[in-house]
Amino acid sequence: MGTTLPFHYHHHNLFLNTITPHKPTSKPYNTSITHKPKLTSCNLTRGLVEIVSSGSMQHALKLFDKMPQSDTFIWNVMIRGYTDHGFFLDAINLYHRMRYQGVRTDNFTYPFVIKACGVLLELSEGKKIHGNLIKLGLDADVYICNAIIIMYGKLGHIGSALKVFEEMPVRDLVSWNSIITAYSLVQQYLSSMEWFREMLRQQIRPDKFSLIIALDVCSLCVYCSGGREIHCFALKSGFALDIMVQTSLVDTYCKCGMLSYAERVFDKICLRNVVAWNAMIGGYALNGQPLRAFSSLKKMLKDDNLDVDNVTLINLLPSCAQVGAVLLGKSVHGLAIRKGFLPHPVLETALLDMYGEFGLLNFAELIFNQMTDKNLITWNAMIALYVQKGWNEKALNLFEELLSGYLKPDTVTISSILPAYAKLASLRECRQIHGYVMKLNYHSNLFVSNSIIYMYASSGDLVTARTFFDQMSSRDIISWNTIIMAYAIHGMGTMSIELFSEMKERGFQPNGSTFVSLLTSCSNSGMVNKGWAYYNLMKQDYGIEPQIEHYGCILDLIGRTGNLDQAMSFIEEMPLLPTARIWGSLLNACRNKGNIELAELAAERIMSIRHDNTGCYVLLSNLYAEAGRWENSEHIKSIMKKAGIEKTLACSTVHTVFRLHRFVNQDRSHMESDMIYNVLGIIISRNPGHSKCEEYVKKFKPSDLVRIKANLPENHSIRLAVCFGLISTALGNPVLVRKNTRICEDCHIVVKRISEITKSEIIVGDSKVFHHFRDGHCSCGDYW
């Protein structure tokens, strides 16, 4: 055995192999040299090709620099090497050096450079190269054109891609596959499938890659029947025996929710490889069958004697999350480390997601912070996690951090972060992010635009929410559900109902969520009969089986009537297991009726479900206090203390142009405190006949008064915020106050009165609904 490699390269590589035993080059050189090779140019070139294909580009470059550089071929080899091994920028740079040094480029040079431009999203570079090609007369080369079509697809310029395709003097099968891929890349899946069909119409026989691309398109747009059509075609044309096609079929069926079809294809695969298994394991998670994913893994290891790769683990993690198997998840994490799969951005993001699902936020944060090559998907995962878990402030900070970096947020980022804006930001900030969305041209994306409706509605600006909705160029069912819900949380039931009819007129079929919006609206606006009517309509006319959310709404509706017996029997007759939300609804009804016994029962149930019970404890404790049962009230407080449950510090906020103003109960810290208390004093003095203090003096012994004085409604944060809002809000604009807990009955009465005296519209968003106070009335109809 001999080698034609120059000796010093040999030596170099052996040395490398000794220091990095875990990363052998893919093609180790033969060491049994029997003769000293001649350093001919041909030998050098062969050596270069071999080193390049092994991926050690630094070594290749050293050799390259020593070689005569007039030869186009070796430049092409180098550029290919860079592109093949992911050094796209180096590929483009070397191409520039090649042109600078006056080396002739040829038809072999360009496909690699073009690919590099596509991957790096280098639009201007790509266009320049395209221009050069035309000058060089290479723009008719099939290989080059095919590469350009893909590049324009990646860059989102489908028009340019199509133009190249249409102007090609000769097209081959790859050209067709490329245009289908390009349409898929710009997410125009229907056009993509149209081109696939056009290909068949023109009697061009697809190859297995055509089928794989088309199947991928079907997965992406969940086009189930398309997947089946291609399956039929594959069976007729013999491609159904190809493992890559089979794997694609498994994947497509899984992504279209047709698990049994996927299993049938999978079982027919003769020699299953790890990729096929991965598709199946991932598919089980996707279809909510985590246990089957685990048993698949077992079979893969045992029956087929295959080993896991990083994709196996990536696909396995969602199953761990679904069954809440923390230990199992951690052991998969450990396995990933032992196998040397980490760091790996996709695997790390999958781990982050899983820990997030477990609620182990600190683990997720740890992974995020340790990651060296975070991409946009990683950032999106972390932001979405924060928002889902209600850590809105952290989400907003992280989003700010993302904006200050080089990554550009996409529509996923924006639709994830908007709910955090809805919860925390001022209207001004909401308008800012809205402007940013318009600038990025993301507002036509339905996920984004639906989130914008929600954002405006839940930050108190129903008018803008509606205007935005009206101006949307296209809407889906979620847009309608969102706007109906917007009016629901603002207690404007008639508007919700109006929109519901309009939605039907425009041909949208209501779904379960539509009725959640509608029923919430009826309940929040006190339209009890209408609520029941829609509940029946939903079941009878639309065949929608009520879910727990619907039962919750109906229970709120019953609660409003004060008929606690009916509420209780409704719960008992429900075919679903009552959740904390259900008992919470009953508890709320009990609070309004002052029925302590039933409230205790409801509270007990809530606590047994071990939901986040803070609100429930507070409510019960207040209920006891109002009834003068101090011992019970204190007892609840001590339970909370023992359990380490902190009562949410009630606060109310008002935004001015300059900043956020936050008020707590009895707050004296505000700069304008004196003025605020003066205004409050004037209003209270003009509101005789209502003071909880007087009531309490009549009701309780002096010793009790000391206990309750600390939290008298007299100086509740909401009143301070409303008064400050009256001072700081421009005349004619509504005063907008937000509160992190529910508004108390006493404050509700006072704010109604304030709206009457001042002739101002006052909007108070509490933790459940928006109260619109005007002329002494509230949109909630005094039930919330």
Next chain:
DNA sequence: TTAGGGTTAG
């Protein structure tokens, strides 16, 4: 002695 499209992944 070099090309283009391509199975499983967040």
